[in-house]
Amino acid sequence: MRRILKYVMFDILRNRFVIGYCLFIMLITFGLLSLEEGSSKSTLSLLNIVLLVVPLISIVFATIHFYNSYEFMELLLSQPVRRSTILYSEYFGVSCSLSVAFAIGMGVPLIFLNQGLVSIYLLLSGIVLTFVFVSIALLGAVNSKDKARGIGTSLLLWFFFTAIYDGLVLLILFSFSDYPIEKYLLAFISLNPIDLARVAILLQMDTAVLMGYTGAVFSEFFNSWEGLLFSSGLLLLWAILPMLLTVRIFKRKDL
Amino acid sequence: MISVHNLHKSFGKLKVLDNVSINLEPGNVVALIGPNGSGKTTFIRSILGMVKPEQGSILYDGEEILNAWKYRKNIGYMPQLAKFPERIQIKELLDMMKDIRNNNNTDHIDEELIELFDLKKIYHKRTGTLSGGTKQKVSAALTFLFNPKVLILDEPTTGLDPVSAEILKNKITKEQAKGKLVLITSHILSDIEEVASHVMYLHEGKLEFVKSIEQLKMETKEISLNKAIVKIMQQKNK
Amino acid sequence: MILLKSKIFFLVLLLPCFVVAETIHVGTSYKYKTIKSAISHSKNNDTLLIHKGYYQEGTILIEKPLTIIGQNYPILDGLHKIEIISIKSDNVTISGLKLINSGKSDVYDLAAIRVYKNKNIKISDNELENNFFGIFLTKSDHCTITNNRLSSTEEKQNDSGNGIHLLYCSNILIENNHIAGHRDGIYFEFVTESIIQKNISEGNIRYGLHFMFSSDDVYQENTFRNNGAGVAVMFSFKVKMINNRYEHNWGASSYGLLLKEIRDGEITGNTFEKNTTGISMEGTTRITVSQNDFIQNGWGIRICGGCDQGIITKNNLIGNSFDVSTSGSTLSNDFTGNYWDKYMGYDLNKDGFGDTPFFPVNLSSIILERIPASLLFLHSFVLDLIDQSEKLLPQLIPQNIVDKKPILKKI
Numbered sequence: 081m082r083r084i085l086k087y088v089m090f091d092i093l094r095n096r097f098v099i100g101y102c103l104f105i106m107l108i109t110f111g112l113l114s115l116e117e118g119s120s121k122s123t124l125s126l127l128n129i130v131l132l133v134v135p136l137i138s139i140v141f142a143t144i145h146f147y148n149s150y151e152f153m154e155l156l157l158s159q160p161v162r163r164s165t166i167l168y169s170e171y172f173g174v175s176c177s178l179s180v181a182f183a184i185g186m187g188v189p190l191i192f193l194n195q196g197l198v199s200i201y202l203l204l205s206g207i208v209l210t211f212v213f214v215s216i217a218l219l220g221a222v223n224s225k226d227k228a229r230g231i232g233t234s235l236l237l238w239f240f241f242t243a244i245y246d247g248l249v250l251l252i253l254f255s256f257s258d259y260p261i262e263k264y265l266l267a268f269i270s271l272n273p274i275d276l277a278r279v280a281i282l283l284q285m286d287t288a289v290l291m292g293y294t295g296a297v298f299s300e301f302f303n304s305w306e307g308l309l310f311s312s313g314l315l316l317l318w319a320i321l322p323m324l325l326t327v328r329i330f331k332r333k334d335l
Numbered sequence: 336m337i338s339v340h341n342l343h344k345s346f347g348k349l350k351v352l353d354n355v356s357i358n359l360e361p362g363n364v365v366a367l368i369g370p371n372g373s374g375k376t377t378f379i380r381s382i383l384g385m386v387k388p389e390q391g392s393i394l395y396d397g398e399e400i401l402n403a404w405k406y407r408k409n410i411g412y413m414p415q416l417a418k419f420p421e422r423i424q425i426k427e428l429l430d431m432m433k434d435i436r437n438n439n440n441t442d443h444i445d446e447e448l449i450e451l452f453d454l455k456k457i458y459h460k461r462t463g464t465l466s467g468g469t470k471q472k473v474s475a476a477l478t479f480l481f482n483p484k485v486l487i488l489d490e491p492t493t494g495l496d497p498v499s500a501e502i503l504k505n506k507i508t509k510e511q512a513k514g515k516l517v518l519i520t521s522h523i524l525s526d527i528e529e530v531a532s533h534v535m536y537l538h539e540g541k542l543e544f545v546k547s548i549e550q551l552k553m554e555t556k557e558i559s560l561n562k563a564i565v566k567i568m569q570q571k572n573k
Numbered sequence: 574m575i576l577l578k579s580k581i582f583f584l585v586l587l588l589p590c591f592v593v594a595e596t597i598h599v600g601t602s603y604k605y606k607t608i609k610s611a612i613s614h615s616k617n618n619d620t621l622l623i624h625k626g627y628y629q630e631g632t633i634l635i636e637k638p639l640t641i642i643g644q645n646y647p648i649l650d651g652l653h654k655i656e657i658i659s660i661k662s663d664n665v666t667i668s669g670l671k672l673i674n675s676g677k678s679d680v681y682d683l684a685a686i687r688v689y690k691n692k693n694i695k696i697s698d699n700e701l702e703n704n705f706f707g708i709f710l711t712k713s714d715h716c717t718i719t720n721n722r723l724s725s726t727e728e729k730q731n732d733s734g735n736g737i738h739l740l741y742c743s744n745i746l747i748e749n750n751h752i753a754g755h756r757d758g759i760y761f762e763f764v765t766e767s768i769i770q771k772n773i774s775e776g777n778i779r780y781g782l783h784f785m786f787s788s789d790d791v792y793q794e795n796t797f798r799n800n801g802a803g804v805a806v807m808f809s810f811k812v813k814m815i816n817n818r819y820e821h822n823w824g825a826s827s828y829g830l831l832l833k834e835i836r837d838g839e840i841t842g843n844t845f846e847k848n849t850t851g852i853s854m855e856g857t858t859r860i861t862v863s864q865n866d867f868i869q870n871g872w873g874i875r876i877c878g879g880c881d882q883g884i885i886t887k888n889n890l891i892g893n894s895f896d897v898s899t900s901g902s903t904l905s906n907d908f909t910g911n912y913w914d915k916y917m918g919y920d921l922n923k924d925g926f927g928d929t930p931f932f933p934v935n936l937s938s939i940i941l942e943r944i945p946a947s948l949l950f951l952h953s954f955v956l957d958l959i960d961q962s963e964k965l966l967p968q969l970i971p972q973n974i975v976d977k978k979p980i981l982k983k984i
Contacts, residue, residue, distance in 0.1 A: 120869055120891070120892030121892065121914055124952065127952055128952075128957075131952075131953075131954070132954065242954045243954045243955055243958070246950055246953045246954065246955040246956075247955045249950075250947060250950060250955060250956075253944050253946055253947055254944060257943065257944050261946070262945075262946040265946050265949060269949060275949075275950075275953070278952060278953060279949060282949075282951060282952060286871065286894045286951060286952075287823070287847075289849065289870075289871025289872065289894035289895065289948065289951065290871070290948065290951075
C-alpha cells in the first residue's frame with residue numbers, strides 16, 4: 081500500500097494542477113482577507129470556497145485522475161497487488177494531496193490574517209469535504225467505464241449535494257410548514273455532507289442568529305461534545321462509506 | 336501448474352467462455368488460438384484475476400485464485416496493447432515495478448531483453464512519447480524482468496519489427512527450456528509454429544481441442560501448422 | 574441693620590445643624606454594638622459610622638435624616654427573611670455597606686434597601702449580594718444611586734427580583750453601578766426625568782434595563798451584556814438612548830433593544846454587537862435611530878408591525894446575518910443614508926451615495942419569517958440563489974423598506 085501510494089502521490093505532484101490549486105486558494109484567500117473590510121464578509125466568501133469550490137475541485141479532479149490512472153491500474157492488476165490496495169492508494173493519494181494543497185492554500189493566509197475558531201472550522205471542514213468528495217467521485221467513476229460519462233456523473237453529484245438536495249428539503253419545509261417537520265430537519269441535514277459542514281461553521285459564525293431560532297436546540301446540540309462527535313462522525317462516515325462501497329464494487333468488477 | 340475447471344463467463348448475453356477446462360503444465364509453450372472474439376483475451380484475463388468468472392474455478396498450484404493475489408508474483412503478463420502511465424520515464428517505470436514487487440534482489444532479475452532491445456539508450460524517455468513498437472518492447476522486457484514461472488503473452492509480436500520479434504521468440508524458447516509455462520496468443524501462425532509445443536483452440540468460447548503440434552500435423556496430414564489450422568477451421572465451418 | 578439682623582437670625586436658625594450633628598461609632602468595640610441602638614440614640618443629621626463586622630438585627634428602620642457609612646464593608650445579613658434597610662425619611666445617605674440575603678416573598682417586594690416616598694436619598698458604594706430586590710424606590714424623587722455593586726445568583730426568574738427598582742419616581746440619578754444576576758438589572762415603572770448612566774448590567778435573567786410607562790428619561794454610556802435581553806422600553810415616551818453598548822444578548826426571543834408601544838424616542842450613537850436581534854421594534858411612533866453601529870447581530874433591526882414615522886439614518890450595518898427583517902404589515906419609515914456592508918452598488922457620480930437604492934430586507938429573511946426552520950439553510954447555495962433572484966423579481970421584497978441613498982463608506 082505504502083509503495084503504491086507513493087507512486088500515486090508522485091504522479092499527482094508531477095501534474096502541476098495540485099500546486100496550481102494550492103496557489104489559487106491562497107491567492108483568493110489572501111485577496112479576500114486583505115481587500116474586504118470586516119472579517120465577517122470575507123469569512124462568508126471563504127465559507128463559499130469551502131462549501132462550493134473544494135467539493136467541486138475534489139470530485140472532478142478525483143474522477144479525471146481515476147480515469148487517467150486506468151493504465152497504471154491495469155499494469156498493477158497483473159502484478160501481485162490487491163485490488164483494494166490499488167484503490168485505497170488512489171483514494172488516499174488524491175485526497176491527501178488535495179487536502180494538503182487546500183490546507184496550505186487557505187491555512188497560511190488565515191494564520192497571518194484571521195486567527196480564530198471559525199478559521200479552524202473552515203480548514204477542518206475543507207479537509208474533510210475533500211476526503212468525502214474524493215470518496216464519492218471514486219464511487220461514481222468505478223461504476224462507469226466512459227470518462228465523459230464519469231465526469232458528467234461527478235458534476236451532477238456535486239450539483240446535487242450543493243443545490244438540488246437543499247432545494248428539495250426547503251421545498252418539503254414549505255409544503256409541510258404546518259406540520260412539526262422540524263424534528264426531522266436534523267436527519268435531512270445529516271444526509272448531506274455539505275450541509276453538515278455548513279451548519280458546523282455556521283454555529284461558529286452566525287451564532288447570534290442561530291440562537292434566535294427555537295433551535296437554540298440545534299446550536300446547543302452541535303456545540304455540545306455529543307453534537308461535535310455526531311457531526312464529525314457523520315462526516316467521517318461520508319468519507320468512508322462510499323469508499324468501502326467502491327472497493328466492494330471494484331473487487332467484483334471485470335477489468 | 337494452472338488448471339482450469341468448467342470456466343463460464345459472459346458479458347451480458349454474449350457467452351465469451353463456455354465450459355472451458357484445461358491443465359497447463361510447466362515446460363510447455365501453449366498457443367491459444369481462435370478467430371477474433373473467441374474469448375482468448377478473456378481467458379487470459381481470467382487467469383490473471385482481472386475478469387471474474389461466473390462459474391468454474393482456476394487453480395494455481397492447486398490453489399483457487401479467485402480473490403487471491405499473491406500467485407501473480409509467479410506470472411509475467413504482456414498485454415495486447417502496452418499501456419503505461421504516460422508521464423513516467425522507462426527507467427522509472429522499471430524501478431517502480433521492481434519496488435512494487437518488492438523485488439530488489441538482483442538474482443531474480445532478468446534484464447536480458449532490456450539488453451537485447453537496447454532499452455538503456457532510451458531509459459530517460461517518457462513512456463507517453465514512445466512508438467507502439469517500442470512500447471511493446473518495454474512491455475516484453477517488463478514481462479520477463481522478474482523471471483516468473485508463468486509467462487502470459489497476448490499477441491506479443493504485433494508491432495514488433497522482425498528483428499525484435501525474433502529476439503522475443505528466442506527468449507520464449509529459452510525460457511521454455513528452463514521449465515517455464517508460456518501461454519501465448521497470436522494470429523501469426525508461423526510465429527506460433529516456431530515457439531509453441533501445444534495448441535489450444537477456442538471457438539465461440541468453447542475449447543475445441545488441445546493438442547501438441549506434432550499430433551496436430553499428424554492428424555491433418557499437413558506439414559505446416561498454418562495449413563493444419565486452416566483445415567480444421569474449414570471443417571468446423573462446414 | 575435690618576439686613577444684618579435677619580442674617581444673624583438665619584445663622585442662629587442653622588446653628589443646631591452644625592453644632593449638634595455628631596458622629597456615632599457602631600461596632601463590637603464601641604459604645605453602640607448594634608445599628609438599631611445607635612439609630613435610636615441618634616439625632617437628626619447625625620452620622621453613623623459602622624465598623625467592620627457582622628450585623629444581624631432584623632429590618633433597620635430609618636425615620637430621620639441620617640448618614641450611615643460603613644467602614645470596610647460591614648455585613649448586614651437579612652438571613653433570607655426580611656427587608657434589610659427601610660428608609661422612611663428624607664435626606665438619608667447609605668454608603669459603604671455590604672447587604673446580603675434579603676428575604677424573598679411572593680407577597681411583599683422585599684429588598685436590601687427600600688425607600689418609601691422620600692427625597693434626597695443617596696445610596697452609594699454599597700455591595701449587595703443575593704438579595705431579592707436590590708434597591709427599591711417608591712414614590713421618591715431627587716435621589717442618587719451611584720457606585721453600587723449588585724449581584725444575585727438566583728437562576729429562576731420568579732424567584733428573583735430586580736436589581737434597582739423604581740416605581741413612581743422622578744429626578745433620580747443612577748450612575749456607575751454594576752448589576753448582575755437579577756431579574757431585571759434596572760427597572761423603571763412610571764419614572765420621569767431620570768438619568769441612568771455609565772452602568773454595567775450583565776447576566777440578568779430578563780432585561781438589563783426595563784422601562785414601563787415612563788417618560789422623559791435618558792440612559793447613556795451604559796453596557797448591557799449577556800442578559801436575557803438587553804433593554805426593553807415599553808409603553809413609554811420621550812426616552813433618550815445614547816452611546817450605550819448592547820452585546821451578546823442571545824436567545825430565542827432576545828434582542829439588544831426592544832421597543833414596544835413607544836413614541837418620540839431617540840436612539841443615537843449606540844453599538845449593538847452580537848445580539849440575536851439588534852433592535853426589535855413594535856408599535857413605535859416617531860423614533861429616530863441614528864449613528865448607531867449594528868455589528869454581527871443575527872438581525873440588525875426587526876420591525877414587527879405598527880411602526881410609523883421612524884427615521885433610521887447614518888447607521889453602520891456590518892456583518893449582520895440579516896440587516897432588516899419585517900413581519901408583514903406596510904410601514905412608513907425612512908431608511909435613508911445608512912452604510913450597509915451588503916450593498917453592492919457603485920457611486921459613479923461621486924456624490925457619496927450609491928447610485929442604486931438598497932433594499933435591506935432580502936428574500937431569505939422573508940422566507941425565514943414564515944418558516945423559521947429554514948434558518949438552518951443560511952449561507953447555503955440555494956438560499957444565496959434565492960436572494961440573488963430578488964433582483965429579477967423585485968416585487969417579492971417589500972418596496973417601502975428602502976434606502977434610496979445608501980452610503981458607501983462606514984461612518
